[in-house]
Amino acid sequence: MDFCRVLRGCRTDRRFSQLELALRAGTTQRHVSFVESGRSVPGRELVVRLAEALELPLRGRNELLLAAGYAPVYAESPLDGPVLAPVREAIGHILRGHLPYPAVVVDRDGQLVAVNSAFGVITEGAAAELLGPGANVYRLALHPDGLAPRILNLAEWARHILARLGQLAELRAELAGYVPELGSEDGMLGFAVPLRLRSSYGELRLMTTVTTFATAVDVTLAELKLEAFLPADAATAEALAAAAGDQAPGNM
Numbered sequence: 351m352d353f354c355r356v357l358r359g360c361r362t363d364r365r366f367s368q369l370e371l372a373l374r375a376g377t378t379q380r381h382v383s384f385v386e387s388g389r390s391v392p393g394r395e396l397v398v399r400l401a402e403a404l405e406l407p408l409r410g411r412n413e414l415l416l417a418a419g420y421a422p423v424y425a426e427s428p429l430d431g432p433v434l435a436p437v438r439e440a441i442g443h444i445l446r447g448h449l450p451y452p453a454v455v456v457d458r459d460g461q462l463v464a465v466n467s468a469f470g471v472i473t474e475g476a477a478a479e480l481l482g483p484g485a486n487v488y489r490l491a492l493h494p495d496g497l498a499p500r501i502l503n504l505a506e507w508a509r510h511i512l513a514r515l516g517q518l519a520e521l522r523a524e525l526a527g528y529v530p531e532l533g534s535e536d537g538m539l540g541f542a543v544p545l546r547l548r549s550s551y552g553e554l555r556l557m558t559t560v561t562t563f564a565t566a567v568d569v570t571l572a573e574l575k576l577e578a579f580l581p582a583d584a585a586t587a588e589a590l591a592a593a594a595g596d597q598a599p600g601n602m
Contacts, residue, residue, distance in 0.1 A: 353417040354388045360404050360414065361386075374403035394420045408572045409458075426569035429463065437563075437571055444561075448578050450594030452556075458573035459518060460488040471593045472497065472579065474549055487577075488515060492525045502546035502553065505530050510543040544582050551589035555582040 361371050368386070369379045376399060384390035385400075392400070397418045401411035412422035427433040445453050445466035452468040462485045473481060477495035480486075490496040491511055492504075501507050508529035515522040545556040556579040566572035581587035 353392075353414075353419070354386050356414060356417045357400065358386045360406065360410070364404055366404070371400065371403055375399040392418060394418075398423060408567070408569045412569065424567055424569050424572075427571075429457075429570055429574075434568070434571065437574075441574075441576070444576060450590045451578060451580055452590075453576060453578040454487060455574055455576045456487050457570075457575075460486045460515075460521070462487055462490075463574065468590065468594060471549055471551065471554070471590065472547065475500065486521070488518075488521060488525060492528045494528060497547065498528060500548040502548060503544070506543055507545055545579065549589070551593050552585065554586045554589060556580065556586060557582045 361368070366374070368382045372379045372382045375382070375396070377396065381390060382400075385392050385396075394415070397415055397420060398411070401414045404410075404414075406414065408424040409426075412424055412426075415422055425433075429438070441455055441464055445455070445464060448468070449466055450468055452466065452472050454465045454469055455463040457463055462481075462483055473490070473496075476490060476497060477493075480490045480493055480496045488511055491501075492498050492508055498504055508525075512522055512526060512529075515525070545554070545558065547554045547556065559578050559580060561576040561578070563571050563574060581590060
């Protein structure tokens, strides 16, 4: 892999000038220019500083190091391995802590890693093959056999989903074929894009929050995202509480 090309591509993608990158990385514009042109071979420490200055995700920092001929710095541990056992326990606590509101954990590609018991309210009626570990949460959201038939503002919600798939071009192309085009009249979204979902408990109006492990130094952990669905009105909060009550062990 051509390190010069990779570094220049990362810099231009972030719209940094050579001077700005140099200042961020604690070096000179002349040195950055020499590195990008191949006239200077950067040391491992400088590559690490450049990757940090570019605010690359951990996977991207490893890839930049590999392109420069150095071993990766950040480990990539299997989620089901012993190293990340405390993470799995923490995820369980977090998911339970969001009850009675639905929450889901996904990996970098949107594959389902874990869900809480309230997530079933969202997935009512979805095809079995779109659910379960390893299923893709974005495909679940927009597939005709997933949530799409029950989403009352499908065009707006689809735009919100598709905007998050910039690096997943193949998946984005597939999902774009499932949804209606967004017209100009759909542009007024207010302060957030709600998910308006038809359910057996009435219409649910949900906002979402995304949480990451901000201090992660393991690639697998850094790429996990927890998405929680929060009620946007009192009626939705009451509906989710009622659903949780129905799912309680004594009521099953």
